[in-house]
Amino acid sequence: QKEVEQNSGPLSVPEGAIASLNCTYSDRVSQSFFWYRQYSGKSPELIMSIYSNGDKEDGRFTAQLNKASQYVSLLIRDSQPSDSATYLCAVITGANSKLTFGKGITLSVRP
Amino acid sequence: DAGITQSPRHKVTETGTPVTLRCHQTENHRYMYWYRQDPGHGLRLIHYSYGVKDTDKGEVSDGYSVSRSKTEDFLLTLESATSSQTSVYFCAISEGRGGVLGEQFFGPGTRLTVL
Numbered sequence: 001q002k003e004v005e006q007n008s009g010p011l012s013v014p015e016g017a018i019a020s021l022n023c024t025y026s027d028r029v030s031q032s033f034f035w036y037r038q039y040s041g042k043s044p045e046l047i048m049s050i051y052s053n054g055d056k057e058d059g060r061f062t063a064q065l066n067k068a069s070q071y072v073s074l075l076i077r078d079s080q081p082s083d084s085a086t087y088l089c090a091v092i093t094g095a096n097s098k099l100t101f102g103k104g105i106t107l108s109v110r111p
Numbered sequence: 112d113a114g115i116t117q118s119p120r121h122k123v124t125e126t127g128t129p130v131t132l133r134c135h136q137t138e139n140h141r142y143m144y145w146y147r148q149d150p151g152h153g154l155r156l157i158h159y160s161y162g163v164k165d166t167d168k169g170e171v172s173d174g175y176s177v178s179r180s181k182t183e184d185f186l187l188t189l190e191s192a193t194s195s196q197t198s199v200y201f202c203a204i205s206e207g208r209g210g211v212l213g214e215q216f217f218g219p220g221t222r223l224t225v226l
Contacts, residue, residue: 032213034214034215042219042220043201043217043218043219043220044154044201044217045217046214046215046216049213049214088153088154090215092213098156098159098169099144099156099215100156101153101154101155102153103151103152103153104153
């Protein structure tokens with residue numbers, strides 16, 4: 001069973017701080033990694049994808065991938081109350097390339 | 112929502128009745144997926160399609176069937192609904208660029224309640 005694990009949370013940070021969200025995966029051959037944001041009552045929205053080791057930056061968001069340690073993380077700089085949501089880590093796993101999701105972590109940014 | 116609609120958006124039904132949910136896309140993407148989302152379980156794949164009339168099972172396919180007769184439509188059917196199928200159902204699409212099932216984009220969801 002290919003697994004994707006995220007810290008159970010919730011995570012609370014003050015406005016302006018850096019929020020760090022972590023994810024580990026079990027399938028060593030995974031090649032594609034994604035972060036989705038889901039507001040309460042809404043559908044998941046893709047915010048970052050990363051395919052190579054290292055960092056990928058997009059505005060206030062940075063995704064970090066370490067395939068040797070099998071983890072992927074998402075940093076949110078200058079956190080805003082509008083960043084309050086559930087963040088889902090997702091990994092392409094297995095030969096049939098299905099997307100497996102972690103259970104998500106809820107982030108709360110305090111004004 | 113990347114040109115994806117789901118219908119109905121909300122439905123209440125009774126145990127034992129058949130239910131069909133529809134996903135419609137205007138993006139001409141090859142891949143389409145049905146997920147369910149439940150507290151404590153996250154998003155779980157029910158079935159997916161990699162082309163017209165080409166479908167395969169996901170991790171929670173028991174009690175569900177799918178059909179795809181046109182590129183733009185992917186139907187999910189609960190033949191005889193049970194209370195355990197009360198959930199929020201999401202459709203997703205992917206272009207599958209370069210043969211890799213990459214980024215998936217989600218529809219608005221259908222909230223199904225089985226009494």
